[in-house]
Amino acid sequence: MATVLLEGRGDLTEWREAARPLLLAGTPPRGIDWRCRSDAAGDLFGADAGVADLSSPGRAIVTSGASLTVPKAFLSLAQAVICHSDPLRFQLLYRVLFRLQGERALLEVVSDADVAQLRAMEKSVRRDCHKMTAFVRFKEFDIGEGHARRRFLAWFEPDHHIVSRVAPFFQRRFTDMDWIIATPRGTAAWDGESLSVSTEPAENPMLTDSTDMLWRTYFSSIFNPARLKVKMMMTEMPKKYWKNLPEAGLIPGLIAGAEASVIAMAERAASEAPLFHQRLQAVAQAEPEIAQPPAGTLEELREEARHCTRCALHCRATQTVFGEGPQDAAVMIVGEQPGDQEDLAGRPFVGPAGAVFNKVAQDVGLDRKDTYVTNAVKHFKYEPRGKRRIHQKPNVGEVQHCKWWLTRELALVKPKLVVAMGSTALMALTDSRQRLADLRGEMLQIDAGQSLLVTVHPAYLLRIPDEGRRMEEMARFRSDIARAAEFGRKISPAGGRSSAMDDIRP
Secondary structure (H helix, E strand, O other): OOEEEEOOOOOOHHHHHHHHHHHOOOOOHEEEEEEEEEHHOOOOOOOOOOOOOOOOOOOOOOOOOOOOOOHHHHHHHHHHHOOOOOOOHHHHHHHHHHOOOOOOOOHOOOOHHHHHHHHHHHHHHHHHHHHHHHOOOEEEEOOOOOOOOOOOEOOOOOOOOOOOHHHHHHHHOOOOOOOEEEHHHEEEEEEOOEEEEEEEOOOOOOOOOOHHHHHHHHHHOOOOOHHHHHHHHHHHHOOOHHHHHHHHHHHHHHOOHHHHHHHHHHHOOOOOOOOOHHHHHHHHHHOOOOOOOOOHHHHHHHHHOOOOOOOHHHHHOOOOOOEOOOOOOOOOEEEEOHHHHHHHHHHOOHHHHHHHHHHHHHHOOOOOOOOOOEEEEOOOEEEEOEEEEEEOOOOOOHHHHHHHHHHHHHHHHHHOOOEEEEEHHHHHOOOOOHHHHHHOOOEEEEOOOOEEEEOHHHHHHOOOOOOOHHHHHHHHHHHHHHHHHHHHHHHHOOHHHHHHHHHHHH
């Protein structure tokens, strides 16, 4: 039987380099004895008594050019399981790895004993990681003068080898201070520039800190005796963590006095409102009521749209960006969705794409004051990248949800001509999946007495890298907007639609 000796402190690479040559050689799981150095050191017949160290570089038996593949799901699972403290984890991982060569869908068999055990180990490791992020308590320590950054130390006792796995969380969370997290299973340190992790066991420094009293004050102030659930609390905050939590010493007393506190709270008379409360009420009652816009107006619809929650886009957007323009406009411009600047300003077409549209409209004689301008989607959809918010195209569901508002705008404005700028606007207005390029420049009928002109969105023009092509596309866009302007000029006050259509048809 081959014996593999590992450090066994949560390093997947170490195990993989030992398992790969064994698997390529076809070594069955029962033919390998996996051990940790820490366990072997205390063995009467330890590592120096003839145990072969197959993890050493000189013992590799990999055939030149040999390859080995495993499902990505196994690697993800192994990264967590390798951190487990059970010494049988190496044997279990190798057994599953060996079986995967002939059972590629093994990890999907939840009833399999090996897979179930792996999942249980993974869950235990993830839970241990969660507890570490929740129960680490930093204590500040003095390192003398000459150090601009404050330094903190924390002691934690995890069940598994998770220090390297959780350390990046603390690096992101506490970037502005230097810190060390010491545990019996390793140490992590951050100095403002680099994160270092050691697998060597550390000792409890037994530090005290004045902020311990702050933790106790905070914990006692948020404790609500009426909502006490001891069993749930013990599940979320097991007693084994209490010795390193400064606030844990208050828990027995708070539990013991919870019932009496609830009774006393119920017996106390309701407290009176502050003296200034009546003055605020009097001021509020004295204010005149804001006149509500009459039914069936754009103002009423705009006010209603301010509170729109029809889809999830409202959760991250700053505000609803509703249309603007006269209610009797002959021409309605429909864009795709607000951009970053529109989201902040609350008005459509005020960003870079809006500047292109406004310039072209001014050049061809389309007066924006006489035109109703809106978007198919009323909230800004974006992806954060650093300090920037990058536009994301709305999906079909989001467009359909917002079409409810666009339909009501069309019903109130009753434009003779609607200009769809961009594929999102075209889809919202026609429910069609046709390519915009196939319909560009076409005059379509969307309703009785209502025509549709299809063109590109000005943002598209800004994204064209080639200067010559951009100038060509800009000329076509200018021509499309010029047709809309000509249409608007030819609409008589009485609404002579036919002659206008005849005059602008290509």
